[in-house]
Amino acid sequence: MSNLKQDLLLCSLYRFYSDKNHAITFLTILKKKSKVSLRLLDWMATNYSKSKQVSYDVNGKCFNVYASYKSQLKGYSKGYFDPFQRKGRIQFVIQNESIETTVGQLNFFKWAIQNDVIKYALEHCKEIHADMISQTGSENGKRKLLSTNKTISQSSFPIILEF
Template sequence: MNALITFYKKPGNINRMLEVIRGHSRVSLRLLDFFAANYSKAHNITLTVKDGEENDKASTTQLVVHSSYKSQLRAYSKRNFDPFCRGNHIAFEYADDELLTTTVGQLNFFRWIISNPILEYVEANVDPIEAEMKQTEDAQLRKKRTEELSLSASRSICKNNDVKMLVTFDLPSS
């Protein structure tokens, strides 16, 4: 928890998080979750991360977003790494007399997307990510409707009626 407190005390970090969770950004929690879990995998999103503070002498590494996301999930579990405010709520004091009701999972998730250039990437690519999210949801809805139609048809067959039937076979004479 001390690492989270230190991270969110740095200027700008808590403001980036508050902007999203309070709905003052085009980026939604659903969009961030979809990006991390689906879009980054489908498009093999790789981002360049600067390791140092000084731009001139900073070394860089490549971050494969989906692999990093899966690693974070394994390290923290879904309960402790989640963009949504699900689970045990805490009162997180981020400034003098300023409290945010959130979860450790949400704080960890936002630390990951702010520490890496993930939030910047999503902000710059909101339209294509949203379009794919809508397309995916529509496809899932169509699939669900098709499954429901099939189930409804099979349920409408009445299996408890006794029907008398005579079956005759015409055998060829030898």
């Protein structure tokens, strides 16, 4: 992504996180003060939502978590859509507090907040955590998968990328 595109994305992210509720949601998880962890959110978006075909209503439209996640990932690439701080760390000011994060992490959380992914994860935290343990044999989801679900399901719905 060019610097101009990154700057445009950052402007959009600053506007989004200027909303106090969005900022608090992000900071609570980032500072590990939530029962939802980064790893649990990642597991939910990449594995749980696929195997359980998680869909729910968002603003009157059917939202499929896995399909939307894959679409966002395809549109932005891992560097600009990632729950973890893997590439290009920056200092970002939220609620008068400077934090170390990445554009990818901010963008992932924007998607997760706008589409009630975090809300869903909070409501189904125990089931998602149990699924993560049963599939990986590990509390933190870091171990190699014991078995994988290689089923294909097809859904049709509109996808909108916002900058």
